[in-house]
Amino acid sequence: MRTHILHHRLKLVLLAFFASFYITSFAAASTVKGIVKDAVTKQPLQSVSVYLKGGKGVITNADGTFALTGIVAEKAVMEVSYVGYKTATLTVTPSKEQVVEIELSVSETNNTVVVKSKRGKYSNKNNPAVELIKKVIENKPKNRVSNYDYVEYEQYEKKALSLTKTPEKLANSKLMKNYNFILENTDTTKLEGKSLIPVYLEEHYSQKYYRKNPEKTKTYILGDKKVDFDNLIDVNGISSYLDRLYEDVDIYQNNVSILTNEFLSPIADMAPTFYRFYITDTVEKDGIQLIRLQFSPKNPADRLFKGTMFVTLDGNYSVQKINLGISKHANVNWARELKIKQDFEKGPDGRYHVIMTNTIAEFAITKGADGGIMGERTVSLKNFQINKPQPEDIYKGESVVALPTGTNATDTFWTAHRFPQLSSSEAKVYSNVDSLVKTSSFKKTMDLVTLLFAGYKGAGPFEVGPISTFYSFSPVEGFRLRLGGRTTPKFNKSIYFENYLAYGFKDEKLKYYLSGTYSFNHTSIYAYPLNYFRVSYQYDTKMPGQELQFVQEEDNIFLAFKRGKNDKWLYNNTFNAEYVRELPKNFSVAFGFKNRKETPAGAISYAYSKELGNSDQTVASVTSSELSAEVRWAPHEQFYQSKKRRIPIVNKYPTFKLRYVAGIKGLANGEYNYHSFTSSVSKRTYLSQLGYTDVMLEGGYTIGKVPFPILTTHRTNPTYALYLKSYNLMNVMEFVSDHYAAADVSHYFNGFLFNKVPLLKKLTLREVVTAKVLYGGVRDENNPEKNTSTFAFPQDKTTGQPTTYALNQKPYAEIGFGIANIFKVVRVDYIKRLTYLNNPDVAKWGVRARVKFDF
16 A cells, blocks of 8 residues: 555656646646545545535545536636545646645544545544544434334335346256247346346335334235245245345344344444444435445454435434445355345425435355346335324234235236336236246246256156155165155145055064045145145154154165164154144134054063063053144244245244143053143344344143153254254254253354454354253153153163163253355264263264255
């Protein structure tokens, strides 16, 4: 930087020398070139206003230089002004090129101090830009919409997805040769050098109301329109995912949630700690003076914005306009570009409210990839009215009400209510998608995608799969083959069947499953809102306590590689009947009946203690009959619906679950009476720049005298993969309880620490710390050490040592430290077990890994 400044100074001296001897009588206009500096620090000042008094002007570049040309007045006065500094004046000599070096002195007012440029040493102290931001922060409460007693406005929202690629490569792509009609509908205006092909579009038009006391937000959806992929793609799932990626932007909140992450707002309470601020210009609009502020992260790797904003100097210190982006070094995956633009409008009370938010993000596998996907969300407001109360009926009922006529809105309706109107390429999306879904090549492509990602291959009204379960291996069954599938809505929109057959070549037993489901919604039984009744029967193997999230079949090929001894298995004959119903406000209920006959296999046996003196110590099986009821509440739940399960899109809202099970002796050969209660709550808490914390609390209690097969077998993970909701170092069926309480805490720093280390921050790694604690126990009546009339806990058949235990006075605990975002998808955790280290065959520590695509 010093070399650059010296070179520039030498250039100015030479120019000044020659200019002093050069006079041309042919020049009709004057030019003034030069550099503007701070009088004390001698540092160049960026974005200083240099203008002719009463005429045109320019602003200085990043190195403080400027060139003001075309001066034709005989005697012109040039002014140089910068907020926080005294204005300098200079007389321009006619018909002459002048080279000047201008030094600005600090204004003598108490609130202004030296402003140093980006190339100089930055300080919050005595910085007028920071003082201005503090004024904006101080006035945030009165500039929020929630400050009004009543607010109402019309809102138009548009969400779109487009494929991106450089135009010439897109035209020559073999993939697109069958879709020329789509290639003809491209947009080259939104991303420089890129051709966009719109492939998805949805629109919403609504009337919104806000009441402060009692607080209520009410939305009436008057128009709703989406492209239709004819069930080849789940458009509702896409819509939910876009809602999570492109949430409402409110810069007056401390954090802005975007791309499933939280970014610190540039006007957050702690913004001066993490951002650099520069005053770059002053302008006037509608008679109000505006200050143009530039901001950028102090650490480019942090999840912060860069951009500009305009702040009013009318006493309200409102934001009048803001443009947000992210640094190319920000620890965010897949997002090659992110732009957020917000425009504000002056209301009747003089304060400003947002009238338009446009968010654009382009995603690609790598920064240099030729193509990617661009997502865009535009939210426009009009007819904004304040403090106009409406009748009480307007605010009553659900927060969001979709009027029946909304989905049937005509083209005339949309033409009248879109603001702004669709572009020419966007307007063709609906018809293009209609044509696309009718092409055989597209149907074949989506069929392949469904096979690869969902695991099912369509065959008319039947789907074969999932392919991940075709082959597996276990110590009990040996090599296992399985084949199955299910019907689709093409078979019947209300009745669904699912089945499979499996065979183990070691135990030489045939396993099977058959279920029939009736959908009261007369649509897919996997689509929201669930409302179905299902009856099923299954004969198959099961490993106790292996409950891995998103893995519904234990014969999944990816679970064939296990650690430790995997010799505890059960053969289950299970009849199950259940009714599931999802209600408004994200409540759901489930009622069921289950009859299960468990036959031990491998190292498990149902045997009484030898002290009883029975000649036959072993029981062949245990049968239980249960009635169950479950209530679940997940406010503002978001998820992506796949072929057979929902993939949750985690947000800041909690999820509550309460379940009751009653075991009934004598019902369908049930052998025991008992009552079981379980409850859980999980929540993610965002901590701005410190990342976020996931917490899950769980507890359960079983009333009744029952053997260990009826007790709670705690979740274990017998694989080398990392499973978040399991105890990763606990052995299979190592602990059982009839009462327990558990806490699972994980904190994700999102690179907050690694970003401070020069060598590490380039790798965009992220830190995770975890802790799992389980308290529990078995009452004397169910503990074989205290009551010999119940089954003894399983033992190692070779050593005779117990392999299943009851938790005593101390908890089971394990902690971990993980490095995530390795190659953007891999997380590796080092896990240490803290208690019960003397139990046989336990691992005191271990390394586990998982693969997950995340932003």
